[in-house]
Amino acid sequence: MQDTLVQKRHHENLWQVLQSYWQLTKPRIIILLLITTAGSMWIASEGQVDPVLLLITIFSGALAAASANTINCLYDRDIDYKMKRTRHRPLPSGRIQPFHALLFAIVLATISFTLLTTFANLLSACLAMSGIVTYVVVYTHWLKRHSSQNIVIGGAAGAIPPLVGWAAVTGELSWVAWVFFAIIFFWTPPHFWALAMMLRNDYASVNVPMLPVVAGDVTTAKQIWIYTLLLIPLTLLLAFPFNALGAVYVMVALVLGALFLVKAWALLERPADVGVAKSLFKYSIFYMMLLCGGMALDTLPLSQQVDAAIASNLDMMLTPVSISQIFQLPW
Ligand code: HEM
Numbered sequence: 001m002q003d004t005l006v007q008k009r010h011h012e013n014l015w016q017v018l019q020s021y022w023q024l025t026k027p028r029i030i031i032l033l034l035i036t037t038a039g040s041m042w043i044a045s046e047g048q049v050d051p052v053l054l055l056i057t058i059f060s061g062a063l064a065a066a067s068a069n070t071i072n073c074l075y076d077r078d079i080d081y082k083m084k085r086t087r088h089r090p091l092p093s094g095r096i097q098p099f100h101a102l103l104f105a106i107v108l109a110t111i112s113f114t115l116l117t118t119f120a121n122l123l124s125a126c127l128a129m130s131g132i133v134t135y136v137v138v139y140t141h142w143l144k145r146h147s148s149q150n151i152v153i154g155g156a157a158g159a160i161p162p163l164v165g166w167a168a169v170t171g172e173l174s175w176v177a178w179v180f181f182a183i184i185f186f187w188t189p190p191h192f193w194a195l196a197m198m199l200r201n202d203y204a205s206v207n208v209p210m211l212p213v214v215a216g217d218v219t220t221a222k223q224i225w226i227y228t229l230l231l232i233p234l235t236l237l238l239a240f241p242f243n244a245l246g247a248v249y250v251m252v253a254l255v256l257g258a259l260f261l262v263k264a265w266a267l268l269e270r271p272a273d274v275g276v277a278k279s280l281f282k283y284s285i286f287y288m289m290l291l292c293g294g295m296a297l298d299t300l301p302l303s304q305q306v307d308a309a310i311a312s313n314l315d316m317m318l319t320p321v322s323i324s325q326i327f328q329l330p331w
């Protein structure tokens with residue numbers, strides 16, 4: 001009886017420890033990072049991605065991002081302890097020792113690097129490691145506590161996963177991969193500043209100079225609007241001039257982009273309305289998921305037929321014959 005009780009408690013403890021390590025990695029954020037990696041692999045392989053390579057790259061990307069997030073939690077444990085939203089994280093609440101978190105992060109990064117070099121290539125492995133370094137050194141250490149442009153420059157870290165995916169498939173980086181990088185780069189400020197508008201008091205209480213804290217809601221809403229405006233044409237570059245995706249993706253990108261603009265405009269009109277900021281933050285996540293979904297959809301055979309049909313119609317419309325018919329010209 002005593003033995004089973006001890007065993008039960010032991011299992012419960014083990015379960016709690018595992019849960020704490022899981023939380024340390026900020027798993028919910030990782031999922032979207034991996035969706036962008038998969039989207040990039042999909043385009044790079046024109047829809048013919050090797051499933052084993054996909055699984056290994058996604059798994060390794062998850063380990064690299066988990067390592068980066070763990071080091072971020074370790075570095076930021078002092079401010080995380082003071083903020084309401086983050087007080088219950090495993091390090092500030094004392095459920096994991098800092099040294100153990102560091103070991104955990106090193107193990108995760110080592111496995112990630114080894115898997116990527118062995119099953120994909122060295123470039124993808126180095127890119128994943130550069131993601132960790134950018135996030136930890138550039139964002140967390142240099143910028144987060146010192147500049148209101150912290151997430152603009154530091155946001156480059158979150159834009160690296162599509163480069164990892166592209167490199168894993170092709171062994172190199174093309175213009176298309178860099179356009180994908182730029183899409184995430186320009187998407188990050190609207191994504192994060194909308195959230196920071198909701199959390200302004202929390203960040204202010206620990207002197208983290210997020211833009212809404214330093215410059216206020218009106219300026220932040222304007223900046224969000226500008227980045228959103230730049231984001232939409234960037235998403236279209238994948239189709240024209242780079243021709244990596246077709247009409248189905250363009251339609252998805254236009255509809256999603258229009259909705260993003262509507263939400264960013266609403267915030268511009270009501271910058272102090274936390275409800276509007278919250279709605280924009282949630283939409284930013286939904287947007288990125290569906291945009292990547294649109295990329296995958298575009299590479300399906302049915303979409304290729306739609307693309308071909310639209311292209312041939314456009315060709316017909318734009319040939320001199322049809323123009324002469326329309327305008328009844330003599331040639
Ligand atoms: C430096 C750039 C970024 C910053 C500063 C940032 C910041 C944040 C913060 C503070 C949260 C709230 C997390 C929490 O309450 O624990 C969040 C949520 C989230 N972020 Fe970002 N983010 C960045 C880039 C990205 C990127 C590149 C992605 C993926 C492509 C991403 C995906 C998400 C998702 C999916 C959530 C929601 C998680 C949930 O469901 O709670 N973020 N972000």
Ligand SMILES: CC(C)=CCC/C(C)=C/CC/C(C)=C/COP(=O)(O)OP(=O)(O)O
Pocket residue numbers: 026029033061064065066068069072076086127128129130131132135157158159160161164
């Ligand atoms: C390729 C590769 C491994 C890339 C890593 C990219 C990566 C882990 C990006 C995460 C971005 C993010 C969640 C920032 C939040 O940090 P925060 O410190 O502002 O959030 P907090 O206030 O919730 O702690």
